[in-house]
Amino acid sequence: MLPGMNALLTKYEEAGVVGLGFPCNQFKKQEPGRPDEVMNCYEFVRPGESWAPHNLYNIFGKVDVNGVSAHSLYKFLKASCPAVTENIGNRQLMYWDDIDARDVTWNYGKFLIDSTGKPRYRFGPTVTLDQLYPYVDELIEERDDMTK
Template identity: 30%
Template sequence: MEFYNLNVNTPKGEILKMSDFKGKAVLIVNTATKCGLTPQFEGLEKLHQKYKDKGLVVLGFPCNQFLNQEPETNETMEENCKVNFGVTFPLTEKIEVNGENTHEIFKYLKSKLRGGLFGSKIKWNFTKFLITPEGKPYKRYAPTTTPFKIEKDIKQLLQL
């Protein structure tokens, strides 16, 4: 399976194809609006603004699997992220990142980039995956890795 063969729905139920991002670096993040790491939305938005015209796509994948920290519905989540956190990068519908109903994108990413102590399992909100402009999983980052610390890898992939 290839990254560009995968799709996800937007919060409005429209299909978002990963193939639309060919030639761009993609930063995939499982997000939650009521998490202690939620301030990372600000850093993710800064990366989005700084590099969106240079070839970076930030994609937020809201997930409610960790202590119900994404209580919003698909209908209210996008607006909440815009109003409360200034998010303008694309969000998907709520998905699962672990277990029986793991979304295909996270199944694929976890199979290619394993985590530390927990193996491939996503241990918390704001786990991040960086994909090369050729669609290859490049690096996985822990939830506590701030967006700022990922910037050098993004610049390397974008050849900046």
């Protein structure tokens, strides 16, 4: 998923698209390292091969995206967009309470936010970043139409 983000941001760099990433350890404890270790993991392990984020991809510190300790940004995003599935997964792999139907189901859940700051689309973790291109194109076109 991370190399796909770099490709997306390269494709839409001139249009001003930016990416925001928030590592989370609530899904099978897949982000166990300290905050200062996250980038090393990305560079050398997953995806590895000296991966580095695109200059328009901002990776923030680890946050909780679900449960009572969910970051306020994720509370807003989840309240703004419908759930991507009715079955959010195996409870034994989830490390939060209370489970909610609108919870992010796994790492790499995605939200697209328009140029006015409104969350417009939500995608599950299995949706690849190149599958977002038509939606990004639509939001760019809408933004450009507003400025004409």
